[in-house]
Amino acid sequence: xxxxxEIELVANxxxxxxxEMLEAAGSGHPGxxxxxxxxxxxLYYSGVLAWDPADPCSPERxxxxxxxxxxxxxxYAVLAQMGYLPHxxxxxxxxxxxxxxxxPDSNLCPGVEVxxxxxxxxxxxxxxxxxxxxxxxxxxxxxxxxxxxxxGDGELQEGQNWxxxxxxxxxxxxxxxxxxxxxxxxxxxxxxDVCSIDPLDEKLRAFGWHVITCDGHDVAAIRAALAEAxxxxxxxxxIIFKTIKGKGVSFMEDQASWHGNAPSAEQxxxxxxxxxxxxxxxxxxxxxx
Amino acid sequence: xxKATRAAxxxxxxxxxxxxxxxxxxxxxxxGSTTTAKVAAEYPDRFVEVxxxxxxxxxxxSGLALTGRTVFTGSFAVFGSGRCWEQIRNTVCVSNxxxxxxxxxxxxxxxxxxxxxxxxxxxxxxxxxxxxxxxVPADYNAARAAIRFAAKTPGPFYVRxxxxxxxxxxxxxxxxxxxxxxxxxxxxxxxxxMACGVELAHALKAAELLAEExxxxxxxxxxxxxxxDEETILASAGKTGLVLTVEEHSIYGxxxxxxAELLAExxxxxxxxxxxxxxxxxxxxxxxxxxxGLDAAGIAARVRELLA
Numbered sequence: 001x002x003x004x005x006e007i008e009l010v011a012n013x014x015x016x017x018x019x020e021m022l023e024a025a026g027s028g029h030p031g032x033x034x035x036x037x038x039x040x041x042x043l044y045y046s047g048v049l050a051w052d053p054a055d056p057c058s059p060e061r062x063x064x065x066x067x068x069x070x071x072x073x074x075x076y077a078v079l080a081q082m083g084y085l086p087h088x089x090x091x092x093x094x095x096x097x098x099x100x101x102x103x104p105d106s107n108l109c110p111g112v113e114v115x116x117x118x119x120x121x122x123x124x125x126x127x128x129x130x131x132x133x134x135x136x137x138x139x140x141x142x143x144x145x146x147x148x149x150x151x152g153d154g155e156l157q158e159g160q161n162w163x164x165x166x167x168x169x170x171x172x173x174x175x176x177x178x179x180x181x182x183x184x185x186x187x188x189x190x191x192x193d194v195c196s197i198d199p200l201d202e203k204l205r206a207f208g209w210h211v212i213t214c215d216g217h218d219v220a221a222i223r224a225a226l227a228e229a230x231x232x233x234x235x236x237x238x239i240i241f242k243t244i245k246g247k248g249v250s251f252m253e254d255q256a257s258w259h260g261n262a263p264s265a266e267q268x269x270x271x272x273x274x275x276x277x278x279x280x281x282x283x284x285x286x287x288x289x
Numbered sequence: 290x291x292k293a294t295r296a297a298x299x300x301x302x303x304x305x306x307x308x309x310x311x312x313x314x315x316x317x318x319x320x321g322s323t324t325t326a327k328v329a330a331e332y333p334d335r336f337v338e339v340x341x342x343x344x345x346x347x348x349x350x351s352g353l354a355l356t357g358r359t360v361f362t363g364s365f366a367v368f369g370s371g372r373c374w375e376q377i378r379n380t381v382c383v384s385n386x387x388x389x390x391x392x393x394x395x396x397x398x399x400x401x402x403x404x405x406x407x408x409x410x411x412x413x414x415x416x417x418x419x420x421x422x423x424x425v426p427a428d429y430n431a432a433r434a435a436i437r438f439a440a441k442t443p444g445p446f447y448v449r450x451x452x453x454x455x456x457x458x459x460x461x462x463x464x465x466x467x468x469x470x471x472x473x474x475x476x477x478x479x480x481x482x483m484a485c486g487v488e489l490a491h492a493l494k495a496a497e498l499l500a501e502e503x504x505x506x507x508x509x510x511x512x513x514x515x516x517x518d519e520e521t522i523l524a525s526a527g528k529t530g531l532v533l534t535v536e537e538h539s540i541y542g543x544x545x546x547x548x549a550e551l552l553a554e555x556x557x558x559x560x561x562x563x564x565x566x567x568x569x570x571x572x573x574x575x576x577x578x579x580x581x582g583l584d585a586a587g588i589a590a591r592v593r594e595l596l597a
Contacts, residue, residue, distance in 0.1 A: 114380070121380050124351070125351050127349055128351055128354075129352035129353070130352070132356025136357075167339055167342065
């Protein structure tokens with residue numbers, strides 16, 4: 001269990017890794033990876049997700065499903081920060097023969113629970129996993145394990161999500177937590193312009209979910225939201241994280257054009273300088289504390 | 290006794306559960322028709338009803354498989370393979386999961402429901418997917434053997450089953466121990482009729498009609514469309530030198546295409562494909578098979594043309 005300050009530093013280092021990976025790859029998705037960094041860091045480091053990098057396939061683990069599979073760099077970054085993936089492997093992203101596929105492949109990389117990348121499929125998979133884990137707990141009498149699934153907001157335009165949301169609430173899968181990275185951007189523009197999913201909180205409540213809305217870049221708030229979500233035993237819970245696509249790199253923030261473009265060497269240098277400046281502030285604050 | 294291939298689905302899953310095999314069934318509002326309701330009735334924890342939501346059905350099955358279970362999905366073949374094809378591709382096959390896609394009501398013999406409900410493309414759609422094995426059983430006992438084999442072999446399978454009662458070709462103790470399964474069910478020397486599913490019984494009947502005319506037709510059951518039993522197919526084609534494939538499925542990309550591809554590459558000979566070339570229509574199964582030339586008389590007529 002890490003302090004908020006420590007988690008902020010992890011997220012800062014993840015942003016660094018994301019930029020370096022994408023620059024080395026020459027392609028990939030910086031915007032959504034950066035918007036999800038604080039959520040992923042808090043999930044993996046706050047103690048809410050029971051996952052041990054020393055025993056990644058333990059039957060006692062919680063599961064994380066990255067439904068927005070294109071933000072694989074954020075997943076690889078957190079796995080590397082946890083010491084599960086060798087840090088030097090990160091720059092093999094998207095290259096021939098790499099374990100770090102452009103979209104995550106569970107056959108190559110055991111910290112990845114299931115291959116994703118085609119949007120809209122993760123919530124159904126997570127619901128099936130939650131059912132399976134509930135059956136396991138019923139049979140063994142052991143603690144009920146949880147499933148956390150991270151989806152984008154544009155991704156929620158896929159109809160399959162609503163099949164899964166209806167199903168999970170009907171089945172009262174209370175060990176399922178859906179995390180929505182609500183950065184309001186998709187490839188063709190703002191979600192609210194392309195095809196609005198609003199009011200998302202009311203829709204999810206109407207579907208029978210416990211819904212929490214929170215600032216997706218405030219580690220303390222993310223931690224509190226996750227705690228509230230896992231405490232909910234009457235229904236599955238969803239957290240709508242209000243985020244900024246490209247968060248942490250000024251020229252990428254809230255720009256649809258940075259959904260799926262890698263930074264040039266010059267742009268990466270500027271991005272890293274900004275990230276490192278924040279990192280230095282966080283380190284100094286940690287020292288003072 | 291004539292029984293439908295689909296009638297083997299639920300009972301065989303029950304048989305496996307009773308033997309201690311950790312299987313589950315997921316269905317999409319068609320549990321009665323597919324017979325997975327039999328699992329629900331006896332083992333409610335081993336059955337998941339998702340409602341009319343085939344994409345979610347495949348995702349939920351995948352999630353259950355990821356917690357260590359062998360999961361069978363149902364629905365009708367049009368919806369259970371087509372509506373959720375991309376989920377089968379990108380979740381089941383990409384991650385190589387223990388999900389067995391086993392829809393029923395495939396082919397033209399669905400009958401009166403008409404073209405929207407007659408899956409004529411599912412073999413093609415499944416055959417093209419990496420990791421996916423495709424089995425098309427020809428009777429109740431073959432369907433039972435296919436389901437048992439799929440349950441005990443890791444990874445994705447497609448087992449194609451139908452609605453109509455079919456005459457028995459195989460005995461009750463029939464089992465398969467190889468995924469590349471084909472079998473010569475009638476020996477002959479003038480032509481090899483290679484059939485799968487519903488068409489096997491019609492091919493056998495056609496061979497009888499032809500025998501009366503002095504034509505010796507060999508009949509081969511191509512139960513496994515992927516992978517193909519190359520040895521059996523090449524041996525039969527080598528013996529007769531003329532192949533007719535018969536399936537209640539599109540001739541584009543189905544079993545006939547698979548056999549033709551194999552023969553073109555390894556042992557070229559004349560191959561003719563009998564099957565559907567467009568959508569079907571409403572009618573009884575028997576009337577439709579006759580109309581599209583897929584009954585014994587139709588098969589025999591095509592053989593006569595080929596030998597003329």
